[in-house]
Amino acid sequence: QRTGQLTGKQIIVSAGGTVEPIDPVRFITNRSSGKMGYAIAQAAAEQGANVTLVTSSDLPAPAGVQTVHIQSARELLAAMTERFEAANAVIMAAAVSDYRVATPADQKMKKDAANPGLTLELVENPDILATLGANKTHQYLVGFAAETQDLINYAQQKLTKKNADMLIANDVSKAEVGFGYDTNQVTILTRDAQPETLPLQTKIAVAREIMRRVTEAVKD
Numbered sequence: 285q286r287t288g289q290l291t292g293k294q295i296i297v298s299a300g301g302t303v304e305p306i307d308p309v310r311f312i313t314n315r316s317s318g319k320m321g322y323a324i325a326q327a328a329a330e331q332g333a334n335v336t337l338v339t340s341s342d343l344p345a346p347a348g349v350q351t352v353h354i355q356s357a358r359e360l361l362a363a364m365t366e367r368f369e370a371a372n373a374v375i376m377a378a379a380v381s382d383y384r385v386a387t388p389a390d391q392k393m394k395k396d397a398a399n400p401g402l403t404l405e406l407v408e409n410p411d412i413l414a415t416l417g418a419n420k421t422h423q424y425l426v427g428f429a430a431e432t433q434d435l436i437n438y439a440q441q442k443l444t445k446k447n448a449d450m451l452i453a454n455d456v457s458k459a460e461v462g463f464g465y466d467t468n469q470v471t472i473l474t475r476d477a478q479p480e481t482l483p484l485q486t487k488i489a490v491a492r493e494i495m496r497r498v499t500e501a502v503k504d
């Protein structure tokens with residue numbers, strides 16, 4: 285058991301991409317590896333927090349971190365909601381699918397010779413960060429923004445609209461930034477300070493910078 289500035293605090297982190305079924309053998313997902321969220325869970329555990337990592341990824345859990353495995357956005361929502369009341373801080377690093385297939389097929393879908401194209405009907409998924417933002421009482425809520433253009437503007441909008449306390453913006457169109465890499469470059473937005481851009485560095489170094497700020501906000 286580590287001791288640190290977050291000893292006794294409950295930190296919930298989400299990581300990885302959600303997986304939305306099309307039929308029993310196919311699904312819709314994205315390029316998230318889970319590395320960013322796992323690094324945050326590790327950095328929180330290093331500060332002595334009780335960390336729960338809600339994840340779709342198969343990466344090995346960081347030392348001392350409890351993992352909960354989910355697949356779809358709705359499973360992620362349920363797992364986060366269940367743990368929200370007891371949490372001191374929540375960090376949503378997961379890449380959540382905005383849409384899911386309206387009615388996944390029960391059996392493997394077959395090709396239809398008479399119909400060469402295929403149209404899947406998608407419906408919107410719940411927005412987990414926005415749901416937590418609407419219901420937060422004492423929790424410090426951190427979201428991410430994965431953008432390919434107009435990074436700060438879009439991130440600023442997400443901070444406000446989803447009622448987060450901190451938004452970590454990454455421009456995933458850049459090399460070595462975002463999905464899959466061991467490195468990331470982020471800009472940190474909060475409600476009252478100017479956006480702060482950190483250098484390109486390893487995800488664990490980024491995670492420690494984020495957790496240093498979260499610690500300031502939630503420690504006694």
Ligand code: PMT
Nearest residue numbers: 317318319320376379380411412413427428429430463464
């Ligand atoms: O996993 P890695 O390979 O290490 O990659 C890291 C990362 C690029 C996935 C990570 O750094 C990152 O940016 N995570 C957020 C990805 C994302 O879904 O961004 P977004 O801009 O679409 O969503 C904004 C925020 O709302 C995010 O905190 C997201 O978790 C949340 N969200 C989004 C949609 C939705 N339906 N529910 C949500 O809670």
